[in-house]
Amino acid sequence: MWLHVLILALVTLQRVIELVIAHRNTKKIEARGGFEVGSNRYGFVVALQVLWLAGLWYLVLTYLPPIDQPWIYAYVVLEATRGWIVAALGSSWTTRLMVVPGEKLPDEGFHSWIRHANYFVVAAEIFILPLAFGLIWYALGFGILNLALLFWRMKSEDAALRPLREEPTPAEETPEA
Incomplete structure:
Protein backbone atom coordinates (compact mmCIF):
# COMPACT_ATOMS: atom_id res chain seq x y z
CA MET A 1 0.00 0.00 0.00
CA TRP A 2 2.85 2.40 0.74
CA LEU A 3 3.99 2.25 -2.89
CA HIS A 4 0.48 3.02 -4.12
CA VAL A 5 0.32 6.07 -1.86
CA LEU A 6 3.83 7.19 -2.84
CA ILE A 7 3.05 7.06 -6.56
CA LEU A 8 -0.24 8.95 -6.22
CA ALA A 9 1.28 11.47 -3.79
CA LEU A 10 4.10 12.23 -6.24
CA VAL A 11 1.64 12.68 -9.10
CA THR A 12 -0.51 14.95 -6.93
CA LEU A 13 2.52 16.98 -5.83
CA GLN A 14 3.62 17.30 -9.45
CA ARG A 15 0.19 18.65 -10.45
CA VAL A 16 0.22 21.18 -7.59
CA ILE A 17 3.73 22.35 -8.51
CA GLU A 18 2.64 22.70 -12.14
CA LEU A 19 -0.27 24.91 -11.08
CA VAL A 20 2.09 27.15 -9.10
CA ILE A 21 4.50 27.41 -12.07
CA ALA A 22 1.61 28.00 -14.47
CA HIS A 23 0.18 30.78 -12.29
CA ARG A 24 3.58 32.47 -12.05
CA ASN A 25 4.12 32.17 -15.81
CA THR A 26 0.62 33.44 -16.58
CA LYS A 27 1.41 36.62 -14.65
CA LYS A 28 4.68 37.00 -16.59
CA ILE A 29 2.87 36.52 -19.90
CA GLU A 30 0.24 39.10 -18.94
CA ALA A 31 3.05 41.53 -18.06
CA ARG A 32 4.36 41.09 -21.63
CA GLY A 33 0.95 42.05 -23.02
CA GLY A 34 -0.41 38.53 -23.29
CA PHE A 35 -4.03 37.60 -22.86
CA GLU A 36 -6.02 34.42 -22.34
CA VAL A 37 -8.00 32.81 -25.14
CA GLY A 38 -10.75 30.26 -24.60
CA SER A 39 -11.02 30.82 -20.86
CA ASN A 40 -14.42 29.12 -20.95
CA ARG A 41 -12.58 25.81 -21.57
CA TYR A 42 -10.13 26.07 -18.68
CA GLY A 43 -12.62 25.00 -16.01
CA PHE A 44 -13.30 21.80 -17.93
CA VAL A 45 -9.57 21.04 -18.12
CA VAL A 46 -9.14 21.54 -14.37
CA ALA A 47 -12.29 19.56 -13.55
CA LEU A 48 -11.19 16.62 -15.67
CA GLN A 49 -7.73 16.54 -14.06
CA VAL A 50 -9.18 16.78 -10.52
CA LEU A 51 -11.78 14.06 -11.17
CA TRP A 52 -9.18 11.82 -12.81
CA LEU A 53 -6.74 12.12 -9.91
CA ALA A 54 -9.38 11.91 -7.17
CA GLY A 55 -10.86 8.83 -8.82
CA LEU A 56 -7.43 7.22 -8.99
CA TRP A 57 -6.88 7.87 -5.29
CA TYR A 58 -10.26 6.33 -4.46
CA LEU A 59 -9.96 3.25 -6.68
CA VAL A 60 -6.33 2.50 -5.95
CA LEU A 61 -6.62 2.84 -2.19
CA THR A 62 -9.96 1.01 -2.05
CA TYR A 63 -8.92 -2.02 -4.12
CA LEU A 64 -5.08 -1.93 -3.88
CA PRO A 65 -4.57 -3.40 -7.33
CA PRO A 66 -1.16 -4.81 -8.21
CA ILE A 67 1.23 -2.29 -9.71
CA ASP A 68 2.33 -3.06 -13.27
CA GLN A 69 5.93 -1.83 -13.31
CA PRO A 70 6.37 -1.40 -17.07
CA TRP A 71 3.49 1.12 -17.09
CA ILE A 72 5.08 2.97 -14.16
CA TYR A 73 8.33 3.15 -16.14
CA ALA A 74 6.41 4.47 -19.15
CA ILE A 114 4.69 17.67 -32.44
CA ARG A 115 2.88 21.02 -32.46
CA HIS A 116 0.88 20.31 -29.28
CA ALA A 117 3.63 18.45 -27.45
CA ASN A 118 2.33 19.10 -23.94
CA TYR A 119 -1.15 17.89 -24.89
CA PHE A 120 0.38 14.72 -26.31
CA VAL A 121 2.05 14.03 -22.96
CA VAL A 122 -1.09 14.86 -20.96
CA ALA A 123 -3.17 12.52 -23.12
CA ALA A 124 -0.65 9.74 -22.61
CA GLU A 125 -0.45 10.36 -18.83
CA ILE A 126 -4.20 10.19 -18.34
CA PHE A 127 -4.25 6.90 -20.20
CA ILE A 128 -1.06 5.27 -18.88
CA LEU A 129 -1.16 5.91 -15.12
CA PRO A 130 -4.45 4.03 -14.63
CA LEU A 131 -2.97 1.14 -16.65
CA ALA A 132 -0.17 0.96 -14.08
CA PHE A 133 -2.86 -0.07 -11.62
CA GLY A 134 -4.72 -2.36 -14.02
CA LEU A 135 -7.61 0.08 -14.43
CA ILE A 136 -8.17 -0.43 -18.15
CA TRP A 137 -11.78 0.83 -18.19
CA TYR A 138 -10.72 3.92 -16.23
CA ALA A 139 -7.85 4.60 -18.66
CA LEU A 140 -10.19 4.25 -21.64
CA GLY A 141 -12.99 6.38 -20.14
CA PHE A 142 -10.83 9.28 -19.02
CA GLY A 143 -8.59 8.91 -22.04
CA ILE A 144 -11.54 9.41 -24.40
CA LEU A 145 -12.94 12.32 -22.36
CA ASN A 146 -9.54 13.97 -22.28
CA LEU A 147 -8.97 13.53 -26.02
CA ALA A 148 -12.34 15.16 -26.74
CA LEU A 149 -11.49 18.07 -24.45
CA LEU A 150 -8.00 18.44 -25.91
CA PHE A 151 -9.35 18.40 -29.47
CA TRP A 152 -11.78 21.20 -28.52
CA ARG A 153 -8.97 23.12 -26.84
CA MET A 154 -6.50 22.63 -29.70
CA LYS A 155 -8.98 24.07 -32.19
CA SER A 156 -9.20 27.23 -30.06
CA GLU A 157 -5.44 27.40 -29.61
CA ASP A 158 -4.70 26.91 -33.30
CA ALA A 159 -7.14 29.66 -34.24
CA ALA A 160 -5.67 32.05 -31.67
CA LEU A 161 -2.06 31.31 -32.59
CA ARG A 162 -2.49 31.19 -36.39
CA PRO A 163 -1.44 34.84 -36.83
CA LEU A 164 1.78 34.16 -34.90
CA ARG A 165 2.63 31.16 -37.11
CA GLU A 166 2.12 32.95 -40.41
CA GLU A 167 5.03 34.73 -42.04
CA PRO A 168 4.42 38.46 -42.44
CA THR A 169 3.84 39.62 -46.00
CA PRO A 170 6.24 42.25 -47.41
CA ALA A 171 3.57 44.92 -46.91
CA GLU A 172 3.35 44.03 -43.19
CA GLU A 173 7.08 44.17 -42.61
CA THR A 174 8.44 47.43 -41.28
CA PRO A 175 11.23 49.00 -43.33
CA GLU A 176 14.63 49.25 -41.66
CA ALA A 177 16.00 52.71 -41.07
Whole structure:
Protein backbone atom coordinates (compact mmCIF):
# COMPACT_ATOMS: atom_id res chain seq x y z
CA MET A 1 0.00 0.00 0.00
CA TRP A 2 2.85 2.40 0.74
CA LEU A 3 3.99 2.25 -2.89
CA HIS A 4 0.48 3.02 -4.12
CA VAL A 5 0.32 6.07 -1.86
CA LEU A 6 3.83 7.19 -2.84
CA ILE A 7 3.05 7.06 -6.56
CA LEU A 8 -0.24 8.95 -6.22
CA ALA A 9 1.28 11.47 -3.79
CA LEU A 10 4.10 12.23 -6.24
CA VAL A 11 1.64 12.68 -9.10
CA THR A 12 -0.51 14.95 -6.93
CA LEU A 13 2.52 16.98 -5.83
CA GLN A 14 3.62 17.30 -9.45
CA ARG A 15 0.19 18.65 -10.45
CA VAL A 16 0.22 21.18 -7.59
CA ILE A 17 3.73 22.35 -8.51
CA GLU A 18 2.64 22.70 -12.14
CA LEU A 19 -0.27 24.91 -11.08
CA VAL A 20 2.09 27.15 -9.10
CA ILE A 21 4.50 27.41 -12.07
CA ALA A 22 1.61 28.00 -14.47
CA HIS A 23 0.18 30.78 -12.29
CA ARG A 24 3.58 32.47 -12.05
CA ASN A 25 4.12 32.17 -15.81
CA THR A 26 0.62 33.44 -16.58
CA LYS A 27 1.41 36.62 -14.65
CA LYS A 28 4.68 37.00 -16.59
CA ILE A 29 2.87 36.52 -19.90
CA GLU A 30 0.24 39.10 -18.94
CA ALA A 31 3.05 41.53 -18.06
CA ARG A 32 4.36 41.09 -21.63
CA GLY A 33 0.95 42.05 -23.02
CA GLY A 34 -0.41 38.53 -23.29
CA PHE A 35 -4.03 37.60 -22.86
CA GLU A 36 -6.02 34.42 -22.34
CA VAL A 37 -8.00 32.81 -25.14
CA GLY A 38 -10.75 30.26 -24.60
CA SER A 39 -11.02 30.82 -20.86
CA ASN A 40 -14.42 29.12 -20.95
CA ARG A 41 -12.58 25.81 -21.57
CA TYR A 42 -10.13 26.07 -18.68
CA GLY A 43 -12.62 25.00 -16.01
CA PHE A 44 -13.30 21.80 -17.93
CA VAL A 45 -9.57 21.04 -18.12
CA VAL A 46 -9.14 21.54 -14.37
CA ALA A 47 -12.29 19.56 -13.55
CA LEU A 48 -11.19 16.62 -15.67
CA GLN A 49 -7.73 16.54 -14.06
CA VAL A 50 -9.18 16.78 -10.52
CA LEU A 51 -11.78 14.06 -11.17
CA TRP A 52 -9.18 11.82 -12.81
CA LEU A 53 -6.74 12.12 -9.91
CA ALA A 54 -9.38 11.91 -7.17
CA GLY A 55 -10.86 8.83 -8.82
CA LEU A 56 -7.43 7.22 -8.99
CA TRP A 57 -6.88 7.87 -5.29
CA TYR A 58 -10.26 6.33 -4.46
CA LEU A 59 -9.96 3.25 -6.68
CA VAL A 60 -6.33 2.50 -5.95
CA LEU A 61 -6.62 2.84 -2.19
CA THR A 62 -9.96 1.01 -2.05
CA TYR A 63 -8.92 -2.02 -4.12
CA LEU A 64 -5.08 -1.93 -3.88
CA PRO A 65 -4.57 -3.40 -7.33
CA PRO A 66 -1.16 -4.81 -8.21
CA ILE A 67 1.23 -2.29 -9.71
CA ASP A 68 2.33 -3.06 -13.27
CA GLN A 69 5.93 -1.83 -13.31
CA PRO A 70 6.37 -1.40 -17.07
CA TRP A 71 3.49 1.12 -17.09
CA ILE A 72 5.08 2.97 -14.16
CA TYR A 73 8.33 3.15 -16.14
CA ALA A 74 6.41 4.47 -19.15
CA TYR A 75 4.83 7.10 -16.92
CA VAL A 76 8.25 8.15 -15.61
CA VAL A 77 9.45 8.58 -19.22
CA LEU A 78 6.39 10.75 -19.87
CA GLU A 79 7.23 12.90 -16.86
CA ALA A 80 10.78 13.36 -18.13
CA THR A 81 9.31 14.40 -21.47
CA ARG A 82 6.98 16.83 -19.70
CA GLY A 83 9.96 18.30 -17.86
CA TRP A 84 11.74 18.79 -21.17
CA ILE A 85 8.69 20.52 -22.65
CA VAL A 86 8.19 22.82 -19.65
CA ALA A 87 11.90 23.70 -19.62
CA ALA A 88 11.91 24.37 -23.37
CA LEU A 89 8.94 26.72 -23.06
CA GLY A 90 10.33 28.41 -19.95
CA SER A 91 8.18 31.32 -18.79
CA SER A 92 5.86 30.80 -21.77
CA TRP A 93 4.55 27.48 -20.39
CA THR A 94 1.23 27.69 -18.63
CA THR A 95 -1.93 25.64 -18.23
CA ARG A 96 -3.99 28.38 -19.84
CA LEU A 97 -4.24 29.36 -23.51
CA MET A 98 -2.19 32.55 -23.53
CA VAL A 99 -1.29 34.65 -26.57
CA VAL A 100 1.35 37.36 -26.70
CA PRO A 101 0.94 39.36 -29.93
CA GLY A 102 4.15 39.51 -31.92
CA GLU A 103 6.03 36.80 -30.01
CA LYS A 104 7.51 33.92 -31.96
CA LEU A 105 6.16 30.46 -31.19
CA PRO A 106 8.52 27.68 -30.13
CA ASP A 107 9.69 25.48 -32.99
CA GLU A 108 12.56 23.59 -31.43
CA GLY A 109 12.89 20.51 -29.24
CA PHE A 110 9.75 18.43 -28.94
CA HIS A 111 7.75 21.21 -30.62
CA SER A 112 9.63 20.69 -33.88
CA TRP A 113 8.09 17.20 -34.06
CA ILE A 114 4.69 17.67 -32.44
CA ARG A 115 2.88 21.02 -32.46
CA HIS A 116 0.88 20.31 -29.28
CA ALA A 117 3.63 18.45 -27.45
CA ASN A 118 2.33 19.10 -23.94
CA TYR A 119 -1.15 17.89 -24.89
CA PHE A 120 0.38 14.72 -26.31
CA VAL A 121 2.05 14.03 -22.96
CA VAL A 122 -1.09 14.86 -20.96
CA ALA A 123 -3.17 12.52 -23.12
CA ALA A 124 -0.65 9.74 -22.61
CA GLU A 125 -0.45 10.36 -18.83
CA ILE A 126 -4.20 10.19 -18.34
CA PHE A 127 -4.25 6.90 -20.20
CA ILE A 128 -1.06 5.27 -18.88
CA LEU A 129 -1.16 5.91 -15.12
CA PRO A 130 -4.45 4.03 -14.63
CA LEU A 131 -2.97 1.14 -16.65
CA ALA A 132 -0.17 0.96 -14.08
CA PHE A 133 -2.86 -0.07 -11.62
CA GLY A 134 -4.72 -2.36 -14.02
CA LEU A 135 -7.61 0.08 -14.43
CA ILE A 136 -8.17 -0.43 -18.15
CA TRP A 137 -11.78 0.83 -18.19
CA TYR A 138 -10.72 3.92 -16.23
CA ALA A 139 -7.85 4.60 -18.66
CA LEU A 140 -10.19 4.25 -21.64
CA GLY A 141 -12.99 6.38 -20.14
CA PHE A 142 -10.83 9.28 -19.02
CA GLY A 143 -8.59 8.91 -22.04
CA ILE A 144 -11.54 9.41 -24.40
CA LEU A 145 -12.94 12.32 -22.36
CA ASN A 146 -9.54 13.97 -22.28
CA LEU A 147 -8.97 13.53 -26.02
CA ALA A 148 -12.34 15.16 -26.74
CA LEU A 149 -11.49 18.07 -24.45
CA LEU A 150 -8.00 18.44 -25.91
CA PHE A 151 -9.35 18.40 -29.47
CA TRP A 152 -11.78 21.20 -28.52
CA ARG A 153 -8.97 23.12 -26.84
CA MET A 154 -6.50 22.63 -29.70
CA LYS A 155 -8.98 24.07 -32.19
CA SER A 156 -9.20 27.23 -30.06
CA GLU A 157 -5.44 27.40 -29.61
CA ASP A 158 -4.70 26.91 -33.30
CA ALA A 159 -7.14 29.66 -34.24
CA ALA A 160 -5.67 32.05 -31.67
CA LEU A 161 -2.06 31.31 -32.59
CA ARG A 162 -2.49 31.19 -36.39
CA PRO A 163 -1.44 34.84 -36.83
CA LEU A 164 1.78 34.16 -34.90
CA ARG A 165 2.63 31.16 -37.11
CA GLU A 166 2.12 32.95 -40.41
CA GLU A 167 5.03 34.73 -42.04
CA PRO A 168 4.42 38.46 -42.44
CA THR A 169 3.84 39.62 -46.00
CA PRO A 170 6.24 42.25 -47.41
CA ALA A 171 3.57 44.92 -46.91
CA GLU A 172 3.35 44.03 -43.19
CA GLU A 173 7.08 44.17 -42.61
CA THR A 174 8.44 47.43 -41.28
CA PRO A 175 11.23 49.00 -43.33
CA GLU A 176 14.63 49.25 -41.66
CA ALA A 177 16.00 52.71 -41.07
